[in-house]
Amino acid sequence: MFSKCDISKTLKTSKKSITKPSYIHKVGEQPLKYITIGQLLEETANKFGERKAVISVHQNTFLTFSELLQRADKLAAAFKILNLEKNDRLGIWAPNLLEWYITKMACARAGLIAVYLNPVFEASEIEYCINKSGIAALVCANKFKHHDYYETLLSIAPELENCDPGKLKSTKIRSLKTVIRISEDVKRGTYNFNQVLDLASSSNIANLQKMQHKISPDDGCCLHFTSGTTGKPKAALATHFKMVNSGFLIGKRMQLSRKHHTICMPVPLFHVFGTIVGIMTALNHASTIVLPTDGYQPDKTLDAIKNEKCTVIYGTPTMYADLIQTQERRNEPISADLAVISGAPSTPHLLEQILKILNISKLHSAYGLTECTTTVFQAVPTETNAKSPIIVDYVQEHIEVKVINENGDLVPFGTPGELCVRCYSNMLKYWDDEEKTNEILGKDGWLRTGDQCILGEDGSGKLIGRLKDMIIRGGENVYPKEIEEILITHPNILEVQVIGTPHKRLGEEVCACMRIKPQSNLTLEDIVTFCKGELAYFKIPTRMEIFDSFPRTTSGKIQKFKLTEMLSEKNF
Template sequence: MKEKLESLSVSELLYRAYQLEPEKEVLFDGYSRMTYGELMDQSCLLAASLQKMGISKGDRIAVCLPNWNEFVVIYFAAAHIGAVIVPFNTRYRMYEVQYNIRNSGAKLAFFTNEFDGVNHMEQFLEAKENVTSLKQLITVRYKADQLESYEQIIKGEEVCTSFNRTAVNPKKDVFTILFTSGSTGSPKGAMLTHANVVMTAIKTAEQMDCTAEDVFFVSVPVFHVFGMVPSILSAVSVGARMVLLDEYKPEKALSLTESEKITVKHGVPTMFILELNHKNFHQYDLSSLRTGIIAAAPCPVEIVKRIRQEMGCEIMVAYGLSETSPTLTMTSFSDSDVVRAETVGKALPGAEVKIVDNNRNEVMNGEVGEIACRSFGVMKGYCNMPEHTKAVLDEDGWFYTGDLGTIDIEGNLRIVGRKKEMVVRGGYNIYPREIEEVFYQHPDVMEAAVVGLPDTVLGEISCACITLKPHSQMDEKDLFQFIRERIADYKVPDKMIILDEFPMTASGKIKKISLREELIENLEGELR
């Protein structure tokens, strides 16, 4: 049965769950509830409408929505017709939206009017004017003149189950393109096939012993790989139920955990820290909790202990990237608190992980090197970036992550650092080079360096250090205003410092390690 499941497409995986129990509730997003039968009906209606609009196999569909049931319907509608879903972070600004549309070649976009303080309507209207591939705009949960709405599209007089379902080759055909910024500063679209996401979803669910009785809490964003695969698709793979939270608030998360009897709770460490430390934490009955995944940032051993003891949740720690769909390694129920906190467990069955040196030769256990992997979840490649793909994916299928780690004698992977200078702030990846290049667009900026600083709540925060050109009158407030208008809010540096000069190497490069050490020492009283 397992082998048969793993050979299915995303569409076929939903169809199997629908056939088993069509009347069972599949999701609740705080606004409405939906059964597997209703999800199948609505996704088929939408798929038929998309076909009438000219969307066919391989076409890209941009989706910029929070954790709403419409995202899930679009997710499976795209799968039914072999279209490729391209999720957009709801915090993206104009440059990011247009770059991703242009790179992916998206023909159609779903978006809401405003969310997270961002005017999506304005951004997508302008994108349609500037990017030739984008032909159609569809609004969700609001109506606009001269634009079609999601509500109009899925209203059909009859339930459409006999549309032209498109056959896909799960191992070759792309299901989603997930944009992930790189150390080069240029976002790259990781192309994940149906087999990548289906197999990863199934194996992740198996590692957690998930069944149809489980209730998944989806508080991580659905536009992120953590929400798309180990959350949405893992739940569907076992015929479970999902509860979606569109705007994370710790007390709301605690309340839903109690009222909806959540059993599988995924999150980044910051979410668990905020809930455990909430003043009303002990007022909530969390006895339904069984397990879940904590990922995307290091988690202190004290927090792992508190999740297990105070929440009664056998939490698992996982590691992966967008390029690996994402789950690559996971701890197990038998692992101790220390193993769960200090390592990210072992490779999932069917996946391989090794540590290599700068020449990509495997090193001995315990030695630090770059983490390389070969698995069912490794992407097909980067969209329209063959050279970038070739740089990280070799002919034997090994993907080189850019992360540094060690493997102990028991096979547990330990993350040591990052070859890329990525900052992980509350589970969000921030790539310094991308932000630095935006600063360099300002005529008064001479040099810019963004580094991560330790933070007990978010894991890391970002700090931008700037040197200005002679006679500039700019101050930190001006720089904040400049950068805030150009990038997503979670990428905006938490701290801004104007320096007279940077510590430099003999070759003229900024010594970021020295800079970070100096900042930690000088800001000791300000850091949490």
């Protein structure tokens, strides 16, 4: 999450005579682990075998860590029988199911590269991802929301219903040969998940276990597709080493090893929030993951928190807003040690409600990005954020950060600029995209995030927004996030995005795109009056547009570039 801060005050502070350059290397307190995900699973199963690894409430089942290892090895051995070789890509296209977790672990034990796919992808999106990453096998759900996965695949590869399982030859998705469905019903050209689980004999499993040493921590293990807020999604390749240590350090900062925690996890598993902050953190610290539903439902999430006595809750700001409304209506007897919020900016009002209405002891936030695998800035465990909405995020261990200007030079502490990160967890590359890799990842190891940041000497990081979102109005730099945080406090505004639109004299002007409450009749004059005394004159919007909804990615992030395109088409 972007840490809450008063950017106006920070920018004033930055104008003082500060000469120290914005660079920090947060040295780790202990060495990193040089093991694979599969070896980590084995270690956790040996120590905490009878502890529940995952509870799938909506499937009415659970697995202990020992059972998870056993199922993963059976499936991994079966993958070998299906002629999947080391480094082959296997796509996981499903909502939050027990089988998702098993498949991820099986890929790690088999040396495959798991490709995490958004469960609501439509035909054109799944076709793009299969071809982009060269997926050889696909594990998919049966149905989710309005999606029938088999029918979607048939629309891309009609050859599927006329071939034997594992023998697909499609003209549109040439790499895909094998489709495994998480279902009991039989569909032509596909395997069923449980059918594949039963393929492996005890000797197959024993051979699989013996070959674990042949998988290196430096091997690629997964591809996360970026959210696509600025165009076509790209696939970031991470290694076992990066995933293992990211999960360990995130959980360490949250102090998860102090006791056994049960984590309510409504966030989607395919996302880095679910995969790394969720699964990898829980695996490192022997925490239990609770999956309330296959897709987010506030009522069922609240049921899971209450019935499973969850001590930690994960969620995005939108999820928490819905959960708060549900709890206000139901008033359930719940409490938790920790609420972790990430994925988008939050307002102080929302954080106050999380603490009060959900009866949370502490708040915890984090900022990271797909290309870094881990959190770059994360809240520290202090007593100061107990029952307080103020959260400050600090540089994570084993990470170097710096802030630079448009010329690539370091700016002083307290001055806005582009955040760059160099660390053990930076992606290896964008899969099959050397040009985009070279744009973001330098030969010196520094990854340019494209995010604007203010770095403090104490290691605190305050994110202002995307570099491309910055508006230059009459020579003045305007940061949309600062304006958005003021406007969202207006009682009639539900959601707001600030963008720059062309202006003949000023170059750009500030345009507020808003979703407002029904019958509120908000005018530009109202907005100007509301902002006076809160923002400098050049930051106050001179244009406003009302939207019924904003264009979003399939993971729910607002696509500002599409807002700009929409306004351009309307000749604004």
